[in-house]
Amino acid sequence: PSPRLSSRLGMAALVWTALCLASAIAVDRSNFKTCDQSSFCKRQRSVKPGSSPYRALLESLQLSQDSMKLQLVNEVNKVPLLLELYGLQGNMMRIKINELSPLHPRYEVPDVLVRDPPATWLAVTGRDDNSVELALGDSGHKLILTGKPFRMDLLQGRELVLSVNSRGLLHFEHLRHRCACPSPSFSDKVSSSVGSLWDKIKSLFHREEPKESAPADGTASEESEAAVPGEQESKEDRPDQAEEELGSWEETFKTHTDSKPHGPTSVGLDFSLPGFEHVYGIPEHADSLRLRTTEGGDPYRLYNLDVFQYELYNLLAHNTQRTVGIFWLNAAETWVDISSNTAGKTLFGKMLDYMQGGGETPQTDVRWMSESGIIDVFLLLGPAPSDVFRQYTTLTGTQALPPLFAMAYHQSRWNYNDEEDVATLDEGFDTHDIPCDVIWLDIEHTDGKRYFTWDSSKFPQPRNMLGHLAAKRRKMVSIVDPHIKVDSGYQVHNEIRSRGFYVKTKDGSDYEGWCWPGSAGYPDFTNPEMRAWWASKFSYDQYEGSMENLYIWNDMNEPSVFNGPEVTMYKDALHQGGWEHRDLHNLYGFYVQMATAQGLEQRSGGLERPFVLSRAFFAGSQRYGAVWTGDNTAEWDHMKISIPMCLSLALVGISFCGADVGGFFKSPDAELLVRWYQLGAYQPFYRAHAHLDTVRREPWLFGEENKALIRAAIRQRYALLPYWYTTFYHSYRSGQPVMRPLWVEYLDDVTTFSIDDQFLIGNALLVHPVTEQGAHGVQVYLPGKGEVWYDVHSHQKHHAPQMLYVPVTMSSIPVYQRGGSIVPRKERVRRSSDCMHHDPYTLYVALSPQGTAEGDLFIDDGHTYNFESKAQYLHRHFSFASNTLTARSADSKGIFESPAWIERVVILGAGKPAAVFLRQSGMPEMRLDFQHEPETSILTLRKPGVNIGADWSISLR
Template sequence: MAEESQHVISVVTDDDQYKEKFKKSHHVAFYRRQMHSPNRKHRALLDTMVLTERGARFDLLEPDTQTRLLLLISPCKNDTVRILIDELQPIKARYRVPDVLTDEPQCEQLRVETQTGDAVTLSWSSGCHQVRVRSFPFQLEILCEDDVTLTFNAKEKLWFETLQDRPRSTSHSSETPEEPTASLWKETFRHFEDIKANGPSSIGADFCLHGFSHVYGLPEHADSLQLRDTRDGEPYRLYNLDVFAYELNSRFGLYGSVPLLVAHKLDRTVGIFWLNASETFVNINYSSSEDQEEQTPPAKRRRMRPHTDVHWLSESGVIDCVVLLGPGPQQLFSQYAQLTGHQALPPLFALGYHQCRWNYDSEADVKAVDCGFDLHNIPYDVIWLDIEHTDGKRYFTWDKVHFPNPTGLQRHLERKKRKLVIINDPHIKFDPEWSLFCEARDGGHFVKDREGQLYQGSCWPGKSCYLDFSSAATRAWYSRCFSLEKYKGSTPSLFVWNDMNEPSVFDGPEQTMPKDAVHYGGWEHRELHNLYGFYQHMATVEGLITRSGGSQRPFVLSRSFFAGSQRLGAVWTGDNVANWEYLKISIPMLLSISVTGVVFCGADVGGFVKDPDPELLVRWYQAAALQPFFRGHSANVTKRREPWLFGEEVTAAIRTAIQQRYCLLPYWYTLFHKAHTTGLPPIRPLWVDFSTEQSTFAVDNQYMIGGALLARPVTEPGVQEVTVLLPGCAEIWYNVHSAEAHNGGRTLSLPVTLDTVPVFQRGGSVVCRSTGSGSCTDEMQRLPLSITVALNSQGVAEGELYLDDGHSFSYRDSKAFCLCRFSLMSGRLLCRSASDEGVFDCNTIVSSVTVLGVKSKPSAVTVHASGSKDSSAVFHYTDSCGQLTVSSLNLRVVMDWDIQITD
């Protein structure tokens, strides 16, 4: 183990040093200024209103300072409203986040509904939405069907520090009366000094969400799914940081940031997307109707209802936010995907199981682990290499002693249809004798310090420089580094893991890059910190696509992420710990990430650091097999934990979990196609599918996998029984292991053993599975399918199956895909094409159909396939659970066919 890795592990596991490394909100000057200063009243100058193709423009005046701001309100065609506030006449341009929105939203034409001296009401389209601008104090109300849904600046917390020329002396400048000696142009934390080239430039705004008592999102935090009221402690922080063994039940910012807040109530779902990449805090205050009654005169109490106040504070940039108006969860996910992009459709192998460790020691070690999976009949698709595979932590190189033939290693895996993933971090070893370092330096591809010199920080290689991925030229150069000609020892079956890209700087403030470092275009790092990893992810993905000539889908995992990262690939929750609490918190963490669009997400199975006991390891495999990204990973200070090292009972339980994952991959792949086309997350909180059932709103220990399966992983040690909420009074839920039916609208106590994890199929759904797992996804693809039809109380069910070649862009470029729909009604199961576009000729067949909820044994089951005569089918009926199994079928999924069940 490297000396520097020993140092980092020892430091971050010392609680006192660990807590001192990172800031609390009271350490942050712009947060103190905004929270401790009196509110600044603004006036909307209604006589300056101009209606344009981009919306309505107004001047805003801050009377005390006579500062003028520009307000632009842009209603868009997909039921969203964009609010933009900037300086009216800035001394220079302020930073506006580029590259995150997929396109500028298409605006609706506004019209004036009513106007007085105090307010103007604007509407658009059908008139079901309106915007009302109140003059003084300035407020902006968004109305849905004549009901005020959201108020911008309800608490008058609008804050906008305009850019200034640097004064000759700043010693007299003060932030607040409480801090008379604090400089607006310089800030210190521990021994680090941050020089602000543009002086104070923070922004802030508040929103009132009327009638809402449940809000979600704002990842990444190790916290509950429903965001908590922040009056009892720290605000939620969005600032990407390398936080090893992060604190649980905390609002502290971790590796990624998505500034999207989602609010839900019985009849509406809305979202606030705060497009800002600088350090951001969010305060949330819930107010119940009882709270308001105490402060409200009796005459007004009848009109009061609960609400939630949300206060955003960012260090720099402009106020650029988009309000998503739903009205339902599915519409909101679609609106957000239209803004920032849909989830990339991953290659099928990426949905299989991944085996990783820091570090597999050599080519022989990799081959031995690969062989171990086959010997123990455990499927997997990808094995990973951490930093030790390189030549002295120089990325794009190989350790010549331990990995002398990397091409041969990849070909060995490729013969088994498996892949290799290598790590590639954003820091480049400072080595003037290394050609890649010299090329990056001479090409101007490194971040500069505030003096204009190469910024140097410490990371795994020691002294390092950091690539400036905010530059399109740097991203293009970096992408070319992945070409087979340039990356010696790589092959088309090599994929990439971007780690440490918050960016992590061991000797930097909060273990990251100083805010006064300078990027392309002269922008300070403070402006775009949360975008850094997003940009590396983008460049890596483009490199792999270019490497394949644009024909193959890439797979890139990134630790750091931002809004829009879903377009690029997968993320994970970082350096977790092998204990039960981290397993438990992984579920709300992944649900929070999923509801903000980044749906290809997972957590390290078993915990990255420390050693899990066998029961914990089994339960973690069972949980992760029911989550989107499925990777076992551990630090090099932990004991080896390949699945067969804990005895046959543990091996068997892990084998079963992984095999069941592979059997369910046809369903998972269909869900990712759905996410890719509609924005609907594969895993989601119960309230998404049961939006009118308040009992589901705060549940975060179970979740839906698509609309058909409900999972309740076991996250407590030694339990023999768990409780499962089965929502929907009119629903029927079928235990996937026993086929036993249960009515919804109740909480069920369910016995469990180490071999079981509760999963239920929803009545009215159809789920497709593979009849076996094979040794990897390539083998699994060639196996027949089995279909499980779960009837609802009306005896009806439907579902879809998506197929393509699993690896190329042919589904997009030549419409080479198959989307078929299964529907059962009146005892007749139909298979029909669900798309007029897709044409995909494959030999995938359905070999069996199981129908759950059949009330009595049929007299006959008849199969009709297009172009064939009707035939009787072999079937078996189990009376005790109402299960009908039709077997010995040979029905191609790309053909029309139906099965008639006769009473």
């Protein structure tokens, strides 16, 4: 069989790995396209900055209460486009550009937006011969739309927030009939007109005109955009008609030929962000959290491949004043160019620098280029990071609240051999006193790679196996991939074929490729009927041997095709409705995970929350489960890079992320394995996974000392499960990331903007894992002017801001609790999270310099939707002020009975009281025992004994 090409690390850093039978070797980069080898990317990138051929026909403007429409025309080829602009509630704006009268419909991404976002009003507040000024609702934003050349500038008050097409890189390849005629001449140049725009600027800023202004007649001077150094264009700079260009109607790469019956259909647009130097997003690139510039190299490629990682179409820009987001909604292959300098700044930006009386301010320019579809982009205007997160998840949905077990520790490899191996593994965790919630089975558990089946010789009694795990209150995850073995004796294949649910070739036959089963068909998950059928296969009577504690892993869902172009499906394959695969490629894995999650919901009658892990994903995938960073390698750099990879995912809505602990390929030494377990304990998804040819690496196989270190790391994870669960609940409710960069909480601290080797969990815990081999210490940055941080292990207090050198040993996991926070823990760690469900809580109260703190705790049954459908939950709020700790309800709608209680309160940074008293309504005041450690200022209150759902207060006197 073909190698298992399954590493998704490396597009940005060009770090690619693959499996070749029994060894991991480097992938030949020549097997995967560069921008120059992708004809549409090459055409788009050949469009150079300068004056745009597009003109907005201002006389065509139609304004309704919540939208604006007008025509754009390319003055070279005369093709009209339709621009639609929507002001959206919550400080957002949507821009859509499509052909006014296309030969046939162009693909618009369905199912990603959770609803049509509510609109706000638009109003024309000014206009002249070449521009229109619009107010966007009550947001304080104004949009200046310039006619010739077309551009849009968004301002808030007197501040330019961003510009659209300011570099003139809008390029929309219209649908056309193929002909043998030569490309039209490109001799007609469009002069840049800035006179009316300059008048608008003067009226906004009330400043005198600089000595060298644009001529009054509106023609371009030497200082105009058309004459910015490096931005002039030649006849070859802007290919519009692509009839004769290689790759326009047919493109060959290696041995694969892609027919293009609709010809060149790409779209591209540029955005300028004045004042921004730091941009983030476009996960899951294997590079620093802050995006690099792509000048002189390839752009970021957004194309879901088995070897590459998959990158989302979202970008955030942040400076000390504001955060903005750009969400590019297009499911075709996309490339993104990023430049960050002042040399290429637009005339508007240079004028703004002058107006504001300073030197040149930094500017980041972003250019999006997609192979097909339309331009559909949302501008998320913040101004704070929390606002951008809320805006984005308002559009695409928040992270689903996972069942509690899914946040605990998972044990996996390719593959556990048989039922006896599973039983031995399960018993091993108990024997060695290591918690574990889930055991995973990879592809070898099936009958000849036929999914929804079991190997009858190795797994003859799957229900007995699952029942044994259920008795231990543990779960199992099995893999179900979306390539179906072509076998007339395989019922799943026969049903899909008979129903016509397979993706088709361009000739109308069922598309077949090569994957793990050999010859395989690929279900068309874009078809709602196919998704409904797939979901039905997870019912207990259809998926024989399955039980309530069996959950699902969707791998290879890019889709992966070993003998396909770039290890994926032909772009001219056809989906329901006649759409080509090129139009929707990056949605395929999204739909697979959606259908699988719906199947797990339906098997319980809609009661149980699903758990589905997916390798491929898209905007909105957070609604359906977890993702991981792909099949990585047991190397220090791969462990370290997982931090910015998960952070970049969290920034764009996908909080439930983790990396294969220990590395998938190769075999880690003991030091690397221990450090990876320590890092994984503080990432949202915590799973050890390994390739079948690696040595076994269960936590107890590396000697007693290393076993103890791994056990300690896993136990730290379990003790913090109440905090993890509460933080996920906040993510579900508000869209805030679970794992987040420091700058999200410290908006004006520029030191945090480039830090990606440490991170926050929620807003209370700061983690700096040890990711360097042989490290004896780490440099930890503690942010926050006037704040304090407490080492969670020693409870030592540190004042911020400071760069702190922390000596480390092999047992060290540098973690700090923020002063002013309250973190709930469960310190009676048992074999699984379910066994701990009713155990008591300990509250860690970390006092701020002002002697205050607050935090909360969310509790429900941990696995059903009853918290939503029946309000069966508790949401408790804790606060400390004036030497009194108070517990009350944070949400009076929730009602839930829990026998859990408070067994300890640990107050960090407290002086010694004379006495401590507990008060509860209707009960006499009770004196509590306490212990105070003067060296560390730790006050421990023993056994308050109050129910977790009760209101109470504890006073220090």
